[in-house]
Amino acid sequence: EAGVTQSPTHLIKTRGQQATLRCSPISGHTSVYWYQQALGLGLQFLLWYDEGEERNRGNFPPRFSGRQFPNYSSELNVNALELEDSALYLCASSFWEANTEAFFGQGTRLTVV
Amino acid sequence: DAKTTQPPSMDCAEGRAANLPCNHSTISGNEYVYWYRQIHSQGPQYIIHGLKNNETNEMASLIITEDRKSSTLILPHATLRDTAVYYCIVRARRGSQGNLIFGKGTKLSVKP
Numbered sequence: 001e002a003g004v005t006q007s008p009t010h011l012i013k014t015r016g017q018q019a020t021l022r023c024s025p026i027s028g029h030t031s032v033y034w035y036q037q038a039l040g041l042g043l044q045f046l047l048w049y050d051e052g053e054e055r056n057r058g059n060f061p062p063r064f065s066g067r068q069f070p071n072y073s074s075e076l077n078v079n080a081l082e083l084e085d086s087a088l089y090l091c092a093s094s095f096w097e098a099n100t101e102a103f104f105g106q107g108t109r110l111t112v113v
Numbered sequence: 114d115a116k117t118t119q120p121p122s123m124d125c126a127e128g129r130a131a132n133l134p135c136n137h138s139t140i141s142g143n144e145y146v147y148w149y150r151q152i153h154s155q156g157p158q159y160i161i162h163g164l165k166n167n168e169t170n171e172m173a174s175l176i177i178t179e180d181r182k183s184s185t186l187i188l189p190h191a192t193l194r195d196t197a198v199y200y201c202i203v204r205a206r207r208g209s210q211g212n213l214i215f216g217k218g219t220k221l222s223v224k225p
Binding site: 042048055104106 | 149
């Protein structure tokens with residue numbers, strides 16, 4: 001069974017541009033979570049989507065946004081990129097019920113220059 | 114904010130059991146305890162989770178105290194490949210708090 005897949009693996013953007021990151025969840029999972037991990041730091045919760053709706057949002061500015069499609073895949077968009085947005089962006093998926101594990105992808109390394 | 118407290122680092126000798134503690138004194142009745150680990154900027158790997166009973170799988174054992182205010186993750190025979198940052202997380206059963214909030218974790222170093 002395929003795991004959580006993220007694309008692209010690496011992304012280089014210029015300050016002020018927009019970045020789009022994609023995540024395909026494990027088949028059957030309806031929840032998708034996004035996290036940011038800056039170099040040497042912990043995982044910061046960004047967004048949680050389930051059944052196409054935003055369920056919760058971390059403490060990030062509005063230029064971080066996303067959406068979930070009918071097939072449960074998800075996009076994370078980062079507008080007006082800043083140098084501080086350089087980080088590993090991780091996506092995880094799970095069933096809705098909390099008594100199930102969430103599985104992570106290998107992430108997208110975003111570099112803003 | 115994370116609802117758990119973990120020691121920042123621990124060492125363990127290869128082949129010995131690694132016991133990683135976690136304090137979650139404010140855990141509520143509808144929250145599970147989850148453990149993940151992250152090896153050098155890879156995606157976090159799920160290890161185990163539980164509600165109130167002790168749990169065991171092929172990777173580890175999870176011991177939760179009777180009052181559920183703390184737990185211990187046990188890796189029975191640590192290997193060098195178990196060197197990683199281990200995260201203890203409490204997660205609500207459902208609702209708006211169902212997402213995983215990571216703390217700083219424990220950096221486990223397994224030494225030969």
